[in-house]
Amino acid sequence: MVSKTEETQLNRLENQVDNGGGGAWEYLCLVRKLKVRRSEKVLKHGLSILNDPKKRSALGPEEWTLYEQVAIAAMDCQCLDVAKDCIKVLMKKFPESKRVGRLNGMLLEAKGSWAEAEKAYSSLLEDSPLDQVIHKRRISMAKAQGNISEAIELLNKYLEIFMADHEAWRELAELHVSLQMYKQAAFCYEELILSQPTVPLYHLAYADVLYTLGGLENLQTAQKYYASTIDLTGGKNTRALFGICLCTSAIAQVSKGRNKEDKESPELQSLAATALEKDYKQRAADKLDLLTRALRSLKN
Amino acid sequence: MAEDLVLDTAIRDWVLIPLSVVMVLIGILRYFVSKLMRSSQVPDPKIVKEGQVIVRARNLRAAANFIPPKSFLSRRVYFSNEENGLLFVPKGQTQNAQAQMFSDPNMAMDMMKKNLSMIIPQTLTFAWVNFFFSGFVAAKIPFPLTQRFRSMLQNGIDLSTVDVSYVSSRSWYFLNLFGLRGLFSLILGEENATDDTQRMMQMSGFGFDPSKSLGAEKDGLDIVQHEWALPKFEHRAEAVLKKLIR
Numbered sequence: 339m340v341s342k343t344e345e346t347q348l349n350r351l352e353n354q355v356d357n358g359g360g361g362a363w364e365y366l367c368l369v370r371k372l373k374v375r376r377s378e379k380v381l382k383h384g385l386s387i388l389n390d391p392k393k394r395s396a397l398g399p400e401e402w403t404l405y406e407q408v409a410i411a412a413m414d415c416q417c418l419d420v421a422k423d424c425i426k427v428l429m430k431k432f433p434e435s436k437r438v439g440r441l442n443g444m445l446l447e448a449k450g451s452w453a454e455a456e457k458a459y460s461s462l463l464e465d466s467p468l469d470q471v472i473h474k475r476r477i478s479m480a481k482a483q484g485n486i487s488e489a490i491e492l493l494n495k496y497l498e499i500f501m502a503d504h505e506a507w508r509e510l511a512e513l514h515v516s517l518q519m520y521k522q523a524a525f526c527y528e529e530l531i532l533s534q535p536t537v538p539l540y541h542l543a544y545a546d547v548l549y550t551l552g553g554l555e556n557l558q559t560a561q562k563y564y565a566s567t568i569d570l571t572g573g574k575n576t577r578a579l580f581g582i583c584l585c586t587s588a589i590a591q592v593s594k595g596r597n598k599e600d601k602e603s604p605e606l607q608s609l610a611a612t613a614l615e616k617d618y619k620q621r622a623a624d625k626l627d628l629l630t631r632a633l634r635s636l637k638n
Numbered sequence: 639m640a641e642d643l644v645l646d647t648a649i650r651d652w653v654l655i656p657l658s659v660v661m662v663l664i665g666i667l668r669y670f671v672s673k674l675m676r677s678s679q680v681p682d683p684k685i686v687k688e689g690q691v692i693v694r695a696r697n698l699r700a701a702a703n704f705i706p707p708k709s710f711l712s713r714r715v716y717f718s719n720e721e722n723g724l725l726f727v728p729k730g731q732t733q734n735a736q737a738q739m740f741s742d743p744n745m746a747m748d749m750m751k752k753n754l755s756m757i758i759p760q761t762l763t764f765a766w767v768n769f770f771f772s773g774f775v776a777a778k779i780p781f782p783l784t785q786r787f788r789s790m791l792q793n794g795i796d797l798s799t800v801d802v803s804y805v806s807s808r809s810w811y812f813l814n815l816f817g818l819r820g821l822f823s824l825i826l827g828e829e830n831a832t833d834d835t836q837r838m839m840q841m842s843g844f845g846f847d848p849s850k851s852l853g854a855e856k857d858g859l860d861i862v863q864h865e866w867a868l869p870k871f872e873h874r875a876e877a878v879l880k881k882l883i884r
Contacts, residue, residue, distance in 0.1 A: 468681055499686060500686075501687075502694050502697070503690075525709075528706075531704050532694075532697045532698055533701070559706055559868075565872040568875040568879065569871050569874045569875045572878060605876060609879040610879060612879075613882055613883055616883060
């Protein structure tokens with residue numbers, strides 16, 4: 339994850355480079371280090387370095403890293419010719435390299451020739467079955483072709499070995515949600531909460547999934563996770579506030595017939611509603627009317 | 639010992655400087671040879687997986703209170719049940735590292751290569767120094783030392799009357815052998831410095847057994863008391879909202 343100071347530094351540097359203030363190489367290094375996706379800028383500034391023989395040779399061995407970075411950025415921007423040229427240069431320099439082979443696979447993928455890309459990746463995997471990037475490429479290829487269930491299958495296989503990779507768990511969770519397999523998604527979000535217990539995003543997503551699943555127990559749990567999201571974000575998360583309101587009314591509806599004593603605090607709901615009203619008043623006064631109507635309909 | 643020993647300048651030119659230069663050159667040569675012989679290691683999927691299992695189990699142990707009790711219990715069973723739990727290592731399978739080393743010829747080969755690149759040049763240079771330069775007083779350090787340093791600095795000279803600040807050639811060899819690390823890291827780059835002492839440490843700690851850490855993690859997981867933290871969060875959220883509204 340990119341921290342705030344790093345992001346401001348990146349933006350400052352980007353601004354400087356855009357306005358011709360130099361420091362393009364530093365910018366590209368920072369992009370690579372933070373793993374952010376700013377392909378257009380990378381393509382533009384990277385090419386300006388690569389096309390200038392003096393600047394290029396000043397980089398020394400880092401030159402090849404730059405070629406790789408620009409090639410990937412070019413594929414992202416669909417400038418396949420540029421990518422092809424970069425890869426050709428790299429091929430010449432490192433004819434046996436797996437890293438270049440990976441780039442080649444990605445180029446095939448960008449062209450949309452799935453079968454060839456698949457062949458390239460699987461031949462690479464034979465040599466090094468533990469290459470995480472190639473595994474991930476295959477998964478994203480299945481996803482790009484719209485074959486979600488195969489992507490899930492591949493991802494499961496990947497996670498069997500690399501089970502501490504939380505990014506992969508997150509991807510799996512989102513794929514499950516897109517197929518409406520909420521129970522599986524809930525499991526993945528639990529895994530994410532375990533690996534990073536203080537990220538409110540995961541608490542929120544988990545609560546959403548539980549709320550969608552329904553049932554008294556799930557609703558109560560969802561409410562708790564919405565509450566924890568509020569706590570972790572300092573009450574700034576609108577979705578969590580709405581979630582509290584919805585959960586309370588849904589719980590009331592479910593437990594209406596059973597005549598169970600309502601020990602859940604309705605206070606939290608009224609507090610959330612007030613917080614919402616205050617927030618709307620500040621930021622979108624014209625929609626306040628809509629909000630009050632919606633909240634009223636929830637109460638009945 | 640009133641009068642100083644006068645060292646011939648020829649000793650400086652023909653013993654001290656050649657010895658140091660040869661030591662540096664041998665160090666560099668050894669670095670390149672070991673680089674040539676290093677075989678790229680293909681990691682074993684099983685070992686990678688074990689490492690990942692440990693990370694995940696540790697996460698579970700650390701953040702157990704953030705997931706509902708049911709989820710925690712099912713995960714704990716998944717990790718540590720006695721049939722096919724991920725952390726459970728059957729008794730018979732705990733092969734010790736020594737046996738594993740002998741069963742895998744590659745590993746033994748690697749060890750041998752490392753050993754060869756370390757021991758052969760060392761014995762050769764030591765023999766060379768002994769043959770040509772034994773018995774020289776090669777240098778004098780500019781400060782006095784106590785008698786205890788005699789065995790360190792005057793290896794090869796059995797005279798108790800010589801002042802300790804004189805260094806014999808064989809001791810100069812040893813000082814170079816262990817003291818050139820800083821110079822190598824300057825010449826070859828930070829990580830590339832060949833350090834014999836460190837390598838020896840690695841050798842002794844070689845027999846690391848991952849199944850032991852699996853077992854330790856399992857024991858840790860078994861004694862975790864699960865206490866769901868989320869009910870507390872409701873009250874905290876109320877407090878946060880109250881503050882926000884005010």
